[in-house]
Amino acid sequence: MSISTPGGPERRPTVVSTGKKPAAGRPAAGAKAGSGKPTGPRPGAGGKGRKPVTPVKVSQGRAWGPIALFVAVGVLAASIIGYGAWASFQGSKPWEERAAEIDGIVNFRKTDKTLVEGGNHQAGSITYSVLPPVAGPHNPSWQNCMGDVYDAPIANEHAVHSLEHGTVWVTYRPDLPADQVSKLAEKVRGKEKLMLSPFEGLDKPISLQAWGYQLKVDNADDKRIDDFIKALRVNASIEGPTALCSQGITATGTTPRDGAQMPQG
Amino acid sequence: MSAPTTIETSELDDQTPPERGATARRWGTPALALAIVVGLLLGYAGGLLTPRLTRPGDASAEAGFARDMVTHHAQAVEMGMIAFQRSTDPEVRSIGGDIASAQQGEIGTMQTWLRSWGLDPAGSEPPMSWMPDGASLVKDGLMPGMATPEDMAKLRAAQGRELDVLFLDLMIKHHLGGIHMIDGVLDASDEPDVVATAQTMKNTQRNDLTNLQNALNRLGG
Numbered sequence: 001m002s003i004s005t006p007g008g009p010e011r012r013p014t015v016v017s018t019g020k021k022p023a024a025g026r027p028a029a030g031a032k033a034g035s036g037k038p039t040g041p042r043p044g045a046g047g048k049g050r051k052p053v054t055p056v057k058v059s060q061g062r063a064w065g066p067i068a069l070f071v072a073v074g075v076l077a078a079s080i081i082g083y084g085a086w087a088s089f090q091g092s093k094p095w096e097e098r099a100a101e102i103d104g105i106v107n108f109r110k111t112d113k114t115l116v117e118g119g120n121h122q123a124g125s126i127t128y129s130v131l132p133p134v135a136g137p138h139n140p141s142w143q144n145c146m147g148d149v150y151d152a153p154i155a156n157e158h159a160v161h162s163l164e165h166g167t168v169w170v171t172y173r174p175d176l177p178a179d180q181v182s183k184l185a186e187k188v189r190g191k192e193k194l195m196l197s198p199f200e201g202l203d204k205p206i207s208l209q210a211w212g213y214q215l216k217v218d219n220a221d222d223k224r225i226d227d228f229i230k231a232l233r234v235n236a237s238i239e240g241p242t243a244l245c246s247q248g249i250t251a252t253g254t255t256p257r258d259g260a261q262m263p264q265g
Numbered sequence: 266m267s268a269p270t271t272i273e274t275s276e277l278d279d280q281t282p283p284e285r286g287a288t289a290r291r292w293g294t295p296a297l298a299l300a301i302v303v304g305l306l307l308g309y310a311g312g313l314l315t316p317r318l319t320r321p322g323d324a325s326a327e328a329g330f331a332r333d334m335v336t337h338h339a340q341a342v343e344m345g346m347i348a349f350q351r352s353t354d355p356e357v358r359s360i361g362g363d364i365a366s367a368q369q370g371e372i373g374t375m376q377t378w379l380r381s382w383g384l385d386p387a388g389s390e391p392p393m394s395w396m397p398d399g400a401s402l403v404k405d406g407l408m409p410g411m412a413t414p415e416d417m418a419k420l421r422a423a424q425g426r427e428l429d430v431l432f433l434d435l436m437i438k439h440h441l442g443g444i445h446m447i448d449g450v451l452d453a454s455d456e457p458d459v460v461a462t463a464q465t466m467k468n469t470q471r472n473d474l475t476n477l478q479n480a481l482n483r484l485g486g
Contacts, residue, residue, distance in 0.1 A: 011352075084314050084318050085310075108393035145341065146343060147336075147406065160368065189406040192335070230389060242373045
């Protein structure tokens, strides 16, 4: 579309006085243009063949067509850019913010800074203030967290080390129905930085742990399980995204195995 | 013929009345300046946003490949480390160490992509859904070529020649599945860094396959 409005004011007198259009370069055609115009593409321009009337009529109004066009294009451009900005900033919200938006999540990184500070290695049994544990000192060996599905409880001391490496540890009360357990297993199996195990004495059917975070839910279909995993798996690692999950303890049992980093078969 | 053209242009001219000439001259310069400033700002905003809008998104093949290949690689690292640590055959040990360290490095590369694209390491889609008919290749949550938990338990328990043969066998299958996934992203992506890295992965794994197969032949597996 040609928008020649800016050039209009200067050129208009030429058209009026000579009746010829410089761009067209043909006086005859220019003269015709005066009469032909009203029947042209612009609607509502009025009758045909009345050469003197039409220019006067048009000159009284503003050039609404181009103005409307500019506004429309401007609004369109602004909304495209605005939407893009909104969508991309929304999508790249930091994982901490997205974790905070999960209903019912407990963030121990906020409430208990000393708890989540770090990962000192410590042999033997360790008492954890939060159960299932979410952070704290832990055994030098980590629990294998290559999407392992454990069918018996595992040692907290190894599991906390896996959390430190960015694992989301899904635990369930041993009385959780089998179909619910297999739904959880489906989410976990085959994906590194995830592991599943039963946990004795849970006050809710299902509890999810990441380093410094916990979420308890009643049902394996709860959408917040996926939200928790999406926001915190790997992201919650305090040793970066390449901390290992393999070469860990693959045995179950709640007693930590000291000096047993080798796979236990 | 020529008449329509003239009609159009003269019509546009007519839209601006002559008496507006003075007004236009008075406001013309500030309006033009404003238009230029607005245009520059829009251009700047567009320039800022374009990389965000054109980089791979959460559901892209690139992101799907990066996430799934991280998982796939992680198991190769696990198997390679077992061979490196426990094999009694010098060549198998060195192949295991080589694969484990190389693929762990590539995991870092792919995790860095995801972070630079503003994406989570964890995806929202099921594994392999970024590849056409990829979901059908997933068995028990395992991507093509991946060892089952039972395979892994056997490998951890194996000793001596049994371990070497099992490792070589599992790693050959693992690489074949991996190359299939790499071909998938090579078909789907034109992101230069992804394509270059995927091509390198493919070359490396092809070479590995030759050496793994030769070692397996030597051990009579």
